[in-house]
Amino acid sequence: MFSLTNADAFRRWAAGVSLVLAPLCLLLGMIVDPLEPGIDDPLGYADNPVATGISATLLHYAWVLWVPGVIGMVHLVRRRGVVLANVAGAVTVLGLINFSSLMISDFFDIAAYRMFTVEEAHKLMNDAAQPAMIIAWQVPGMIGSFLGLVLVAVAYAWGGRAGWWFPAAVPAGIVIWLVGAANWNLWLGYSGPAILIAAFGAVGVAMIRMSDEEWNPGRRQAAVPAV
Template sequence: MLTNANSFRRVAAGASLVLAPLCLLLGMAADPSEPGVEDPLVYAHNPGAVGVSATLLHYAWILWVPGVIGLVHLVRRKGVVLAHIAGVIAVLGLINFSALMISDFFDIVAYQMLPPAQAEKLMQDAAQPAMIAAWQMPGLIGSFLGLVLVAVAYARAGRAGWWFPAGVLAGIVVWLFGASAWNLVLGLGGPVILLVVFGVVGVSMIRMRDEEWATTSA
């Protein structure tokens, strides 16, 4: 397969669409935070679990990149312009978002070495305007908006039903609400929805014939 460009790229893109939401689900499950409990020292007390969680979340965003490129590649005629614009937004957003996971490691050390009030001020002061405007906002908005729009373009091209973008949107909304509210059921439920919808598309991509993957049309 390594010598066949079409097979390798097709399988890699399809596998990425399965592995990305799986890493998101496992990363959320590994997070040591307790639902409904805001403990600023939880990361300092559980550095191993935090390291596993942050690493899985980092690779979730990274693994979505080849999957998005594969989705865009398969959009032809209908939805091409939307797919190209959405693909750029998604890829830049996902790369930015993956970089934000490094802050979890700084949380661990800050709360281990400093009093909680000082550590909290340090982390808050680190959120400089440039970091928020050029890293955080593009990461959050670009990732989620880009993934939904790529799914819309994919469905518009007739590659999947409209359940695909609807499922992507639902999974993201459920996950964001669950993560922000420290709700374990929703925090894991959102990634499960994403795993199902992206998994179906990813598996179909893996099972696709090389001829279908390679065919181009203006």
């Protein structure tokens, strides 16, 4: 049962709920995106600032919400796969934090394309893509988030916490989503996040439903009086 005074219950619920909400925010962010399929026109953001802001915010919180979920998954891997879980978990958390910050570029798109000509705004946004931003923010954010989530899923299954359907579904959902987003294919763009909702949602719900003792085996040991 959820409780603010029970550390194990609160952290278990926080991690589990985050695993449900993160891919849901990803799907909703894709649905709200104002750009029309097949038309890569940044003016679509400038002409629809409200929808763009909502979409960017949902996508931002998708990556942010995955952080407590990943930490919860790593916490549950105790023996088999523990090294992979620890390393992949650290990489994933850093990647998710980096990637979430990149969503702010949509707000600059809105301002730039409303204040300047299309050519001036395009040059401004291209010039803003400095090497440091690409190397230190974008690349670690994308690799850490996508590859990291897959490796954490592998460690979670390896540790016996989920079937191997889980690490199979995670890369499938990510790849389908990326292909759909890159090709402006709505069916794929929505199907990928839907797969992630099913996969991470199942793990999140199982996490919410587990007992405090299963979440923290130390509780059981502490409850046994010393002889």
